[in-house]
Amino acid sequence: MHWLCDGGQSGGCPCCEDVLHGSTSESPPRKFAENYGSRANPHIIEYGSNTLKSNAQIAARFSVAPMMDWSDRHCRYFHRLMSCHTLLYTEMVTAPALVRGGAVHLLDYNVEEHPVAVQLGGSDPKELAAAAKLCVERGYDEVNLNVGCPSDRVQSGTFGAVLMRDPCLVADCVAAMKDAAQDIEVTIKCRIGVDDQEPEVILPDFLEKVSAAGINRFTIHARKAWLQGLSPKENRDIPPLDYPLVHRMKTAFPHLHLSINGGITTLNETCAHLDVMDGVMIGRAAYHDPATVLLNADQAIFGDTTPARSAHEAVEAMYPYIEARMAEGIRLHSITRHMLGIFTGRPGARKWRRILSEGATKPGVGVALVAEALSSVPEHIPAD
Numbered sequence: 001m002h003w004l005c006d007g008g009q010s011g012g013c014p015c016c017e018d019v020l021h022g023s024t025s026e027s028p029p030r031k032f033a034e035n036y037g038s039r040a041n042p043h044i045i046e047y048g049s050n051t052l053k054s055n056a057q058i059a060a061r062f063s064v065a066p067m068m069d070w071s072d073r074h075c076r077y078f079h080r081l082m083s084c085h086t087l088l089y090t091e092m093v094t095a096p097a098l099v100r101g102g103a104v105h106l107l108d109y110n111v112e113e114h115p116v117a118v119q120l121g122g123s124d125p126k127e128l129a130a131a132a133k134l135c136v137e138r139g140y141d142e143v144n145l146n147v148g149c150p151s152d153r154v155q156s157g158t159f160g161a162v163l164m165r166d167p168c169l170v171a172d173c174v175a176a177m178k179d180a181a182q183d184i185e186v187t188i189k190c191r192i193g194v195d196d197q198e199p200e201v202i203l204p205d206f207l208e209k210v211s212a213a214g215i216n217r218f219t220i221h222a223r224k225a226w227l228q229g230l231s232p233k234e235n236r237d238i239p240p241l242d243y244p245l246v247h248r249m250k251t252a253f254p255h256l257h258l259s260i261n262g263g264i265t266t267l268n269e270t271c272a273h274l275d276v277m278d279g280v281m282i283g284r285a286a287y288h289d290p291a292t293v294l295l296n297a298d299q300a301i302f303g304d305t306t307p308a309r310s311a312h313e314a315v316e317a318m319y320p321y322i323e324a325r326m327a328e329g330i331r332l333h334s335i336t337r338h339m340l341g342i343f344t345g346r347p348g349a350r351k352w353r354r355i356l357s358e359g360a361t362k363p364g365v366g367v368a369l370v371a372e373a374l375s376s377v378p379e380h381i382p383a384d
């Protein structure tokens with residue numbers, strides 16, 4: 001186990017697991033090719049009248065959160081099949097793992113995932129700059145710095161949420177990353193504070209100091225991290241959410257692009273936050289119930305008029321990807337474990353999950369198992 005790993009408390013360690021193997025798969029998600037397909041490094045696209053914005057900034061109106069062990073490349077590919085426009089974040093990859101450990105394979109991803117942002121962990125400006133450069137060379141659309149992860153191991157390495165105490169160091173880090181990343185946007189994901197800090201006081205100070213280093217985009221998880229006594233999992237639920245505070249930050253810093261994160265589970269809630277905020281990030285709900293969160297996101301959030309895929313269509317669209325990855329030696333379960341929640345709340349959902357959970361680790365299984373599981377879920381829900 002790598003020294004940064006928190007023993008699986010937060011759900012995995014990007015330094016220890018081969019979580020981001022990359023490749024180019026054969027079946028691009030629908031519409032992807034129209035937007036990005038012919039671009040080698042498509043980080044700038046034209047949007048609206050004459051405005052040029054990075055595709056990551058446009059997509060940041062709605063994003064799926066970085067989640068260790070969950071938002072790996074298979075998961076992101078599946079999510080991309082449900083939404084073409086949503087910004088997808090990788091799991092956190094630590095700068096030491098990339099720069100000192102040479103684990104650049106952690107940056108591998110499927111080209112269809114664009115717009116895709118990579119999240120880095122670290123607190124050494126030089127090391128973060130070197131890591132950011134590697135990310136840019138790989139063609140990521142955004143490089144994000146983790147200032148929110150409360151894991152003990154992360155604290156001991158001065159990573160993550162503990163950096164809320166040192167905005168000047170964060171400013172130095174992002175300034176160095178920005179220099180290295182050139183025209184690729186560097187962003188921050190942070191909390192409203194840690195431990196006994198007073199969020200109303202420290203959050204504006206943090207935004208002021210870090211934005212002075214040239215950072216314009218922040219995602220704020222609307223709760224504190226308590227660095228002593230709570231596990232990373234508890235730190236995602238127990239400290240209370242303070243949405244009004246985050247909304248006030250948008251009023252106080254109208255020139256910054258601010259996204260809100262934490263406890264948001266539906267597109268209706270998302271739209272309500274978007275009345276105030278520039279962006280919304282969803283984590284657990286997107287993973288556990290991707291159909292509710294993602295299938296209509298392009299239409300509801302980005303005004304796309306293309307009809308949304310159905311959940312069945314999204315599953316079927318995974319078949320070529322599954323076959324291609326399995327031909328490379330990846331186990332079926334590594335992919336299907338991210339698909340278990342697609343029918344949450346629907347008749348047949350339990351059987352779908354059971355067939356995949358019990359069957360996908362067995363030798364010799366493949367797409368036929370997924371098709372069998374899919375046949376247990378009625379495609380059309382009968383009207384009452």
Ligand SMILES: Cc1cc2nc3c(=O)[nH]c(=O)nc-3n(C[C@H](O)[C@H](O)[C@H](O)COP(=O)(O)O)c2cc1C
Pocket residue numbers: 010011065066067068069070091092119146147148149189221236261262263264281282283284285
């Ligand atoms: C399994 C898991 C792993 C996570 N890993 C990361 C991570 O690597 N980096 C990070 O900034 N946040 C991480 N988070 C926190 C999420 O990005 C998000 O901030 C948090 O879950 C709150 O959003 P939600 O209520 O929409 O889930 C993780 C969350 C979960 C559930």
